Amino acid sequence: MASLLSLVFAFNLIVMMSSSLPTTSSEAFAKESPMFVSPKPMEKITQLHFYFHDNLTKTNPTAMQIVAPPKGSVGGFGATYMMDDPLTEGTSPSSKLVGRSQGIYAIASHQELGLLMVLNFVFTEGIYNASTLSILGRNPIAETVREMPIVGGSGIFRYARGFALAKTYLYDPKSSVAIVEYNVSVLHF
Numbered sequence: 001m002a003s004l005l006s007l008v009f010a011f012n013l014i015v016m017m018s019s020s021l022p023t024t025s026s027e028a029f030a031k032e033s034p035m036f037v038s039p040k041p042m043e044k045i046t047q048l049h050f051y052f053h054d055n056l057t058k059t060n061p062t063a064m065q066i067v068a069p070p071k072g073s074v075g076g077f078g079a080t081y082m083m084d085d086p087l088t089e090g091t092s093p094s095s096k097l098v099g100r101s102q103g104i105y106a107i108a109s110h111q112e113l114g115l116l117m118v119l120n121f122v123f124t125e126g127i128y129n130a131s132t133l134s135i136l137g138r139n140p141i142a143e144t145v146r147e148m149p150i151v152g153g154s155g156i157f158r159y160a161r162g163f164a165l166a167k168t169y170l171y172d173p174k175s176s177v178a179i180v181e182y183n184v185s186v187l188h189f
Protein backbone atom coordinates (compact mmCIF):
# COMPACT_ATOMS: atom_id res chain seq x y z
CA MET A 1 0.00 0.00 0.00
CA ALA A 2 2.76 2.36 1.02
CA SER A 3 4.76 1.56 -2.08
CA LEU A 4 1.68 2.19 -4.26
CA LEU A 5 1.19 5.59 -2.59
CA SER A 6 4.80 6.55 -3.15
CA LEU A 7 4.51 5.44 -6.77
CA VAL A 8 1.47 7.72 -7.25
CA PHE A 9 3.34 10.52 -5.54
CA ALA A 10 6.39 10.04 -7.76
CA PHE A 11 4.18 9.98 -10.86
CA ASN A 12 2.47 13.22 -9.84
CA LEU A 13 5.85 14.80 -9.23
CA ILE A 14 6.97 13.87 -12.75
CA VAL A 15 3.74 15.30 -14.25
CA MET A 16 4.19 18.51 -12.26
CA MET A 17 7.82 18.84 -13.32
CA SER A 18 7.08 18.20 -16.97
CA SER A 19 4.25 20.73 -16.98
CA SER A 20 6.66 23.37 -15.78
CA LEU A 21 9.14 22.67 -18.55
CA PRO A 22 9.83 25.87 -20.41
CA THR A 23 8.01 26.38 -23.69
CA THR A 24 9.12 28.77 -26.37
CA SER A 25 7.08 31.95 -26.50
CA SER A 26 5.50 31.06 -29.84
CA GLU A 27 4.01 27.92 -28.25
CA ALA A 28 2.69 29.61 -25.09
CA PHE A 29 -1.04 30.00 -24.85
CA ALA A 30 -0.93 31.80 -21.52
CA LYS A 31 1.84 33.23 -19.47
CA GLU A 32 1.92 34.04 -15.80
CA SER A 33 4.47 36.28 -14.21
CA PRO A 34 4.83 37.63 -10.72
CA MET A 35 3.14 41.00 -10.17
CA PHE A 36 5.35 43.78 -8.93
CA VAL A 37 3.39 46.38 -7.03
CA SER A 38 4.55 49.88 -7.83
CA PRO A 39 6.36 51.36 -4.82
CA LYS A 40 4.88 54.73 -5.78
CA PRO A 41 1.55 55.52 -4.14
CA MET A 42 -1.05 55.60 -6.90
CA GLU A 43 -4.01 56.94 -4.98
CA LYS A 44 -4.33 60.67 -4.44
CA ILE A 45 -6.22 62.68 -1.90
CA THR A 46 -7.86 65.87 -3.13
CA GLN A 47 -9.41 68.47 -0.91
CA LEU A 48 -11.94 70.89 -2.30
CA HIS A 49 -13.45 73.97 -0.73
CA PHE A 50 -16.42 75.86 -2.13
CA TYR A 51 -19.74 77.51 -1.32
CA PHE A 52 -23.10 76.12 -2.36
CA HIS A 53 -25.95 78.52 -3.16
CA ASP A 54 -29.50 77.25 -2.80
CA ASN A 55 -31.99 79.86 -3.87
CA LEU A 56 -35.72 79.05 -3.67
CA THR A 57 -36.92 82.56 -4.57
CA LYS A 58 -39.90 82.79 -6.94
CA THR A 59 -38.00 84.47 -9.76
CA ASN A 60 -35.07 82.46 -11.15
CA PRO A 61 -34.86 79.88 -8.37
CA THR A 62 -31.89 77.48 -8.46
CA ALA A 63 -33.96 74.82 -6.67
CA MET A 64 -37.66 74.05 -6.52
CA GLN A 65 -40.07 71.76 -4.77
CA ILE A 66 -41.02 68.86 -7.05
CA VAL A 67 -43.05 66.82 -4.54
CA ALA A 68 -45.25 68.42 -1.88
CA PRO A 69 -45.44 66.80 1.55
CA PRO A 70 -48.32 64.31 1.55
CA LYS A 71 -51.55 64.98 3.47
CA GLY A 72 -51.08 64.34 7.18
CA SER A 73 -47.33 64.86 6.98
CA VAL A 74 -45.79 66.59 10.00
CA GLY A 75 -42.91 69.04 9.60
CA GLY A 76 -42.86 68.74 5.82
CA PHE A 77 -41.90 65.06 5.87
CA GLY A 78 -41.75 63.82 2.29
CA ALA A 79 -41.24 67.22 0.64
CA THR A 80 -38.78 66.78 -2.22
CA TYR A 81 -36.72 69.39 -4.04
CA MET A 82 -34.66 69.34 -7.23
CA MET A 83 -31.66 71.65 -7.42
CA ASP A 84 -29.15 72.92 -9.91
CA ASP A 85 -27.24 75.09 -7.47
CA PRO A 86 -24.10 77.05 -8.31
CA LEU A 87 -20.86 76.28 -6.45
CA THR A 88 -18.53 79.23 -6.05
CA GLU A 89 -15.05 79.89 -4.75
CA GLY A 90 -16.18 82.53 -2.26
CA THR A 91 -19.21 83.29 -0.11
CA SER A 92 -20.63 85.78 -2.60
CA PRO A 93 -22.96 84.36 -5.26
CA SER A 94 -21.07 86.53 -7.77
CA SER A 95 -17.65 85.04 -6.90
CA LYS A 96 -15.97 82.63 -9.33
CA LEU A 97 -18.17 79.70 -10.38
CA VAL A 98 -16.35 76.35 -9.90
CA GLY A 99 -19.22 73.95 -10.54
CA ARG A 100 -22.82 73.04 -9.85
CA SER A 101 -24.68 70.79 -7.45
CA GLN A 102 -27.36 68.87 -9.33
CA GLY A 103 -29.78 66.49 -7.67
CA ILE A 104 -32.41 65.96 -5.05
CA TYR A 105 -32.90 66.76 -1.41
CA ALA A 106 -35.91 65.59 0.55
CA ILE A 107 -37.20 65.82 4.11
CA ALA A 108 -36.63 62.26 5.30
CA SER A 109 -36.76 62.45 9.09
CA HIS A 110 -39.76 62.54 11.44
CA GLN A 111 -37.64 63.53 14.43
CA GLU A 112 -35.65 66.56 13.33
CA LEU A 113 -34.72 68.35 10.10
CA GLY A 114 -32.88 65.52 8.41
CA LEU A 115 -32.51 65.65 4.65
CA LEU A 116 -31.80 62.83 2.24
CA MET A 117 -29.19 64.16 -0.22
CA VAL A 118 -28.78 62.49 -3.62
CA LEU A 119 -26.67 64.71 -5.82
CA ASN A 120 -23.77 65.11 -8.20
CA PHE A 121 -21.25 67.90 -7.99
CA VAL A 122 -20.14 68.68 -11.53
CA PHE A 123 -17.05 70.85 -11.66
CA THR A 124 -16.08 73.39 -14.33
CA GLU A 125 -12.77 74.62 -12.99
CA GLY A 126 -9.39 73.84 -14.59
CA ILE A 127 -8.38 70.15 -14.66
CA TYR A 128 -11.61 69.28 -12.80
CA ASN A 129 -13.78 70.53 -15.67
CA ALA A 130 -16.61 68.01 -16.35
CA SER A 131 -15.48 65.65 -13.55
CA THR A 132 -18.13 64.72 -11.02
CA LEU A 133 -18.48 63.54 -7.43
CA SER A 134 -21.60 61.81 -6.12
CA ILE A 135 -23.08 62.24 -2.65
CA LEU A 136 -25.60 59.91 -1.09
CA GLY A 137 -26.08 60.94 2.49
CA ARG A 138 -28.01 62.31 5.40
CA ASN A 139 -27.93 66.02 6.13
CA PRO A 140 -29.23 67.04 9.58
CA ILE A 141 -29.31 70.73 8.67
CA ALA A 142 -29.83 72.04 12.23
CA GLU A 143 -26.39 70.76 13.22
CA THR A 144 -23.43 73.10 12.78
CA VAL A 145 -21.31 70.68 10.72
CA ARG A 146 -22.81 67.80 8.75
CA GLU A 147 -20.85 64.94 7.25
CA MET A 148 -21.98 63.19 4.09
CA PRO A 149 -20.32 60.33 2.20
CA ILE A 150 -18.86 60.72 -1.28
CA VAL A 151 -19.79 57.42 -2.88
CA GLY A 152 -18.15 57.77 -6.29
CA GLY A 153 -16.96 60.01 -9.06
CA SER A 154 -16.09 60.34 -12.72
CA GLY A 155 -13.35 61.85 -14.86
CA ILE A 156 -10.45 62.84 -12.64
CA PHE A 157 -12.41 61.42 -9.72
CA ARG A 158 -12.78 57.83 -11.00
CA TYR A 159 -12.94 55.37 -8.09
CA ALA A 160 -13.53 58.28 -5.68
CA ARG A 161 -14.55 57.75 -2.11
CA GLY A 162 -14.49 60.21 0.73
CA PHE A 163 -16.60 62.61 2.68
CA ALA A 164 -17.99 66.12 2.61
CA LEU A 165 -18.33 68.47 5.57
CA ALA A 166 -21.03 71.10 5.24
CA LYS A 167 -21.62 74.17 7.37
CA THR A 168 -24.33 76.76 6.81
CA TYR A 169 -22.76 80.15 6.15
CA LEU A 170 -26.04 82.01 5.71
CA TYR A 171 -29.69 81.06 5.88
CA ASP A 172 -32.36 83.60 5.15
CA PRO A 173 -35.83 82.06 5.58
CA LYS A 174 -37.48 85.24 4.26
CA SER A 175 -35.90 84.94 0.81
CA SER A 176 -35.41 81.15 1.09
CA VAL A 177 -31.71 81.42 0.37
CA ALA A 178 -29.05 79.20 1.93
CA ILE A 179 -25.31 79.50 1.40
CA VAL A 180 -23.38 76.47 2.64
CA GLU A 181 -19.63 76.02 2.99
CA TYR A 182 -18.31 72.65 1.82
CA ASN A 183 -14.99 70.92 2.50
CA VAL A 184 -14.71 67.76 0.46
CA SER A 185 -11.93 65.16 0.90
CA VAL A 186 -11.66 62.37 -1.67
CA LEU A 187 -9.34 59.50 -2.43
CA HIS A 188 -9.11 58.71 -6.16
CA PHE A 189 -6.67 57.51 -8.79
Ligand SMILES: *[C@@H]1O[C@H](CO)[C@@H](O)[C@H](O)[C@H]1NC(C)=O
Pocket (backbone or CB within 6 Å): 053, 055, 057, 059, 060, 061, 093, 177
Ligand atom coordinates in the same frame (compact mmCIF):
# COMPACT_ATOMS: atom_id res chain seq x y z
C1 LIG B 1 -31.62 84.55 -5.30
O1 LIG B 1 -32.21 84.67 -6.57
C2 LIG B 1 -32.77 85.96 -6.84
C3 LIG B 1 -33.44 85.85 -8.20
O2 LIG B 1 -32.54 85.44 -9.20
C4 LIG B 1 -31.67 87.00 -6.81
O3 LIG B 1 -32.23 88.26 -7.00
C5 LIG B 1 -30.96 86.94 -5.45
O4 LIG B 1 -29.87 87.84 -5.46
C6 LIG B 1 -30.47 85.55 -5.18
N1 LIG B 1 -29.89 85.52 -3.85
C7 LIG B 1 -28.72 84.96 -3.58
C8 LIG B 1 -28.21 85.12 -2.18
O5 LIG B 1 -28.10 84.30 -4.41
Ligand SMILES: *[C@@H]1O[C@H](CO)[C@@H](O)[C@H](O)[C@H]1NC(C)=O
Pocket (backbone or CB within 6 Å): 124, 125, 126, 129, 130
Ligand atom coordinates in the same frame (compact mmCIF):
# COMPACT_ATOMS: atom_id res chain seq x y z
C1 LIG C 1 -14.98 72.89 -19.78
O1 LIG C 1 -15.28 71.97 -20.80
C2 LIG C 1 -16.27 72.46 -21.70
C3 LIG C 1 -16.65 71.33 -22.66
O2 LIG C 1 -15.63 70.41 -22.82
C4 LIG C 1 -15.73 73.68 -22.43
O3 LIG C 1 -16.70 74.18 -23.32
C5 LIG C 1 -15.40 74.74 -21.40
O4 LIG C 1 -14.80 75.85 -22.01
C6 LIG C 1 -14.44 74.19 -20.34
N1 LIG C 1 -14.31 75.17 -19.27
C7 LIG C 1 -13.14 75.45 -18.69
C8 LIG C 1 -13.19 76.45 -17.59
O5 LIG C 1 -12.09 74.92 -19.02
Ligand SMILES: *[C@@H]1O[C@H](CO)[C@@H](O)[C@H](O)[C@H]1NC(C)=O
Pocket (backbone or CB within 6 Å): 049, 145, 165, 166, 167, 181, 182, 183
Ligand atom coordinates in the same frame (compact mmCIF):
# COMPACT_ATOMS: atom_id res chain seq x y z
C1 LIG D 1 -13.28 73.89 6.03
O1 LIG D 1 -11.88 74.01 6.23
C2 LIG D 1 -11.48 75.30 6.64
C3 LIG D 1 -9.97 75.31 6.69
O2 LIG D 1 -9.47 74.24 7.40
C4 LIG D 1 -12.13 75.60 7.99
O3 LIG D 1 -11.78 76.91 8.38
C5 LIG D 1 -13.63 75.49 7.87
O4 LIG D 1 -14.26 75.67 9.13
C6 LIG D 1 -14.02 74.13 7.32
N1 LIG D 1 -15.44 74.08 7.09
C7 LIG D 1 -16.13 72.94 7.16
C8 LIG D 1 -17.57 73.02 6.81
O5 LIG D 1 -15.61 71.88 7.47
